[in-house]
Amino acid sequence: MKKVDCKISDAEWIVMKVLWEEAPLTAAKIIEAVSSNKTWSPKTIHSLINRLVKKGALGVNKEMPHYEFYPLVDKKDCIQEETRTFIQKVYDGSIHLMLANFIKDEKISEKEIEELQRLLDEKVNE
């Protein structure tokens, strides 16, 4: 998997998430999967797929009766890059500020809090 060097737009993320879930897939399959969340025209989804190929985020296998697409960039990398950008923009790059703000402000259930505490404990004992 290549490092992410490209920006993936909001709409494109939806397509990428389908292929990170399962790949390779034909355009038809992708359209089917995306359509459960979005009411886009198949044409629109084709456009997004092609842009992602052009960007280097997707690869194509043309040796098939119908092209098959698969991710060329790693999901974890993309998430981290996206997160980094977001935290930079909103929290001046401070992860800590972000998490603190988050824990303070958001509605998190008791159970989730316990779960997070467990995760933190694990982290400590690594």
Place this chain on the structure above:
Amino acid sequence: MKKVDCKISDAEWIVMKVLWEEAPLTAAKIIEAVSSNKTWSPKTIHSLINRLVKKGALGVNKEMPHYEFYPLVDKKDCIQEETRTFIQKVYDGSIHLMLANFIKDEKISEKEIEELQRLLDEKVNE
């Protein structure tokens, strides 16, 4: 403070953050503050300010020798909106997934972990 109804772009966020920090400010002051982080032309910063005024994110006091600008939208609201969008895009809207992923993957110092644990504890005892 109005509710945020407008999208604030990455570049615009930098201007907004200056004015959330201190307001009202003249364009010259804003340019000065922004220039410590960014090497934008003053013209560029003027453009951003004007777009923000047009979007309704900034207000202007024209009764001054030089216009003074101030935020019309609340920082907390903007952060929350931005965060919501981000989590939707990357984590399918699951705050929990996001925090969990974060705690697992990111390099967080021991001290930060303790700090977060403290925050969670506080949250429990609310």
Place this chain on the structure above:
DNA sequence: ATTCACAGACTACACTTGTAGGATTACATT
């Protein structure tokens, strides 16, 4: 009073993004 430099108004321009449409090709069915 003249000039200079900056403030403010308006304009520019290429690139990305959301959202498709049209033309062409190729497989599948009659």
Place this chain on the structure above:
DNA sequence: AATGTAATCCTACAAGTGTAGTCTGTGAAT
């Protein structure tokens, strides 16, 4: 083999963004 339907390829187009530039007026300095 012909035809229809779906898959590819290419094109479109307005709005938003990053990144400025021009023109015009006015206050400050000479």
